Each structure stands twice: as structure tokens, then as C-alpha cells.
Amino acid sequence: MGLINLLTTNPVAFVIIAVALVLSLTVHEFAHAWTADRLGDPTPRRYGRVTLNPGKHLDPFGVLLLLFAGFGFARPVPINPGNLGRWGTLWVSAAGPISNLLIAVLAGLLMRMLVSVPYAAEILAVILSVNVVLAVFNLIPIPLLDGSRILGALVPSLGRSLAQFEAQPFSFVIVMLFIFIARDAIDGIIGSVQGWVEGLVGL
Template sequence: MLLSLLSTNPLAFVIIALALALSLTVHEFAHAYTADRLGDPTPRRFGRVTLNPGKHLDPFGTLLLLIAGFGFARPVPINPNNLGRWGTMWVSAAGPLSNILIALLCAGLLVLLKPAAVLGSILLTVLSVNIVLAVFNLIPIPLLDGSRIIGALIPSLGRSLAQFEAQPFSFVIVMLFILLAQGPIGNIIRTVQGWVLGAVGA
């Protein structure tokens, strides 16, 4: 999907690719930093408490993102036993919350500065990318942050989700589900995007 921009609009491709790399990195760093602060040394042991994109971006997940329009970064390893129920919830929520904060920052700059040309386009792209990441990750689908937040709020459901995620083919099943449900998922994301972009006058 994004790869088609490489020949038609190289500048837009570079802006989107950099916005994705930045936003995914901050998302995963937020998970790692929160877990570290709440007493779980696992992310630090794996070198994940860093803003170095190389530690967070997954080559296959990034390629999938460029080709299919959805992908993934490297999940941050945590030990729920070190975090407890509520700690695990906050670690799960930290990723989407970081994207919401970036989106709010970009929206504020767009409203206050009303930048033109390239800067306005960059801010709008970073805003849109972070809306997508926040909304997508909050959808309560297994392996996504939304399901882990709900799992922490409803322990019995959380145990069932954890059992499913431990299965060898859970990743493939979830990817197939996202692929088949990309229409409704896309509609949800576009609706939220429309609200936010309308609010900033974009």
C-alpha cells in the first residue's frame, strides 16, 4: 500500500515512513518504560527501555505494514508476576496513551501555529498515524493492547485470552482475523480520524 507512494509521491512516502518509525518506537518504549518503572526488570534486560528504533521495529512487521497497510513492532517482553493485575493493565495502556499524547501535541501545534506547506503536512501525517495506532491497538482483539486492558479489568477473561495467546498459532489466527475484518476496523479508524481532523480544521 505505502510502497505505491514511492513512485507517485516519494516525499509523502518518506514522511509517512518516518512518522510510523517514530510512533511505533515511542509506543513500544512507553510499554517498556512503564514496566520498568513499575518494578519489572524484564524490558531493561532485553534492552527495550530505549528510543532506539532498531530495538523496537520488527523487519517482517514493518515490511507487512508497507505492503498490506497493517503490521507490528517487536512486542516488549514483560513478566506479569512482577507487575500484578493493575501494573499489567497500565503497561498495556501505556502504548496507546503515548500515541494519543503525540496526536494531541500535533493537533495543538496545528491549531496554534497553523503551519503551511511541509511542516503542516508533517504534523498532519504524524497526527493521523498516531490516531491509527492508538485506535487500532485499543480494539479488544487478542495480542493487541485493548484485549490486555480488558483482560486486566476482567480476570476470568484475561486468563482465557492468555491461554489463547500461548497457543502456537494464535499469531496467525489473529493476523487472518485482522485481514478479514480490515473493512470494519478501517471504518472505525477512519471515523475517529474524521472527528479529530475535523476538530483541527484539517
């Protein structure tokens, strides 16, 4: 179910989730760009991606998918693996999901501190959930997602095959079909990770 359904049934929830998604996707892509920049790859900076400006990171089609299909994506950060090497590429790929997990943990800690503040806990709970979803979703080891690039860095021969698959015009459709078919399993993993985060911060 897409976010668009909330616009008429619960507009406040729509705004909270939409803002949380925009901010979380922005931090995710910024983390990729910042890490690559720090590790010596000037490509993200050349494309203006080392910024927290959401307009530099959001993808119009990815936003439409979020609104109408319930899942979507931001604009991938361009990097040059030749400037990063195998392990640099791994860290750049992992930086996005790690940033989302850190936000989720921070949101959980703030929930404990602000439990008596009206609406704070509810808003922070949304931020926590959104970031767990983004972290888990992006760590799936299939092409076009960060998990694929992490796996490719760990197993270079497999990485070459995954990169070749990504270059095919039909790769996006196949990945979307896989996500749709495996949605129940992915939801189960998301629930487990969210439970782990909540347990970690004592919720």
C-alpha cells in the same frame, strides 16, 4: 495497500509516512517499557527496551507487512506480570495507545500553530493520522494486541483464555484474518477517533 506502492508514485509521501511510523511505533513500545520499569518490573530494562532507539523496537517481519500489506507491528516489549500485578499490567498495556493518542493531540495543536509554515501542516497531519491508527488498532480487544491485555486485566478469567490462545502457533494467522475481514469497521472507528481528536484541538 502497502507503503511500497508510494515509493514509485509519491516518494516524498513514502518517506514522511515511513518516518512517522518508525517514530510512532518506537514511542509506543518505549511507553510500554518505561511504564513497566517505573512500576517495578526490570524485565524491559534487562532486554534493553527502555530506550527511544528504533532499532531496539522494530520487528523485521512487522516492517515488511507495513511495506507490502499496509499493516504491521513492532517487537512486543517483554514484561513479567508477576512483578506488576493486575492493575500494573493494565497500565503497561494501555501506555502504548495512550502515548499515540497524546502524540496525535500534540500534532493537531502544532498544526494550528504552524498552519502558515510551508509543508508543516501536511507533515503534522500525517503524524496525527498515523498515531490515531496505531492507538485504535492496538486497542482492539483481540489476542496479540494491547486491547486484549487490557481486557484480560479487567476480566482475569478471560485474560487467562486469551493468553492461552496467544500461545497457540496459529493465533497470529487468525488475528491477521480477523483484521483483514473487519478492516472496514476498523477504518470507520479510526475515522471517528480522528474526528474527535481534530475537534478536541479545534481543527
